[in-house]
Amino acid sequence: MKLKFGAGLALLAVLAGCQSSQPVISTEIVDENGKTIQPAANQDYISGIITVLPVGNTDLVAGVPGMLTIAVHNGGNSRIELPYWLVPESANIIFHYIPCDENGNIPENTKPEDWTTQTPVVHEPLYYPLILMPGNTSPVRSELSFVEKLPADYAGGYYLVVAELNQKDFKIGSMPFVVTVYP
Numbered sequence: 001m002k003l004k005f006g007a008g009l010a011l012l013a014v015l016a017g018c019q020s021s022q023p024v025i026s027t028e029i030v031d032e033n034g035k036t037i038q039p040a041a042n043q044d045y046i047s048g049i050i051t052v053l054p055v056g057n058t059d060l061v062a063g064v065p066g067m068l069t070i071a072v073h074n075g076g077n078s079r080i081e082l083p084y085w086l087v088p089e090s091a092n093i094i095f096h097y098i099p100c101d102e103n104g105n106i107p108e109n110t111k112p113e114d115w116t117t118q119t120p121v122v123h124e125p126l127y128y129p130l131i132l133m134p135g136n137t138s139p140v141r142s143e144l145s146f147v148e149k150l151p152a153d154y155a156g157g158y159y160l161v162v163a164e165l166n167q168k169d170f171k172i173g174s175m176p177f178v179v180t181v182y183p
Helices: none
Strands: 004-010 026-030 050-055 059-061 067-074 080-087 093-100 116-118 126-132 137-143 157-165 177-182
Touching: 050 157, 067 126, 067 157, 093 137, 126 137
Parallel strands: 059 177
Antiparallel strands: 004 026, 050 067, 067 137, 080 126, 093 116, 093 157, 157 177
């Protein structure tokens, strides 16, 4: 069965007003007939057919481009088609971030508007379908742009980050991860 993702946007529980203050990513999946696959009937998906996660170094330096590598991985048994894979590839990643402590904790009274969202600007979108076969990964290098704009006297800090795929038909993102920014 070829799987395509449905239009279920479940971006960040914190942005939806959840009390946990921790982003929780989920999505809805539908088959080629448009039928929603229920979580209990699709345990393979629930355990992670497609995952978005940071790979490599998450230590960045203030005043220098904050490049991160984000992997999009198909851990399932069927091919997955992402029909609107943008060019340049970096346009496929949206970042959500907020200051945190070294363990990724944010204040319990955090409101959805406390998060900052960095969405790539794409004036004339050029895209192609990306097909991920089972077990394949597509790495994407993308810049966390605020890091380069930090002032020279920046003391350093930690940010809780969620990387989300910039797709028209569905939303799915990484679990929250901590980025360290050094002076």
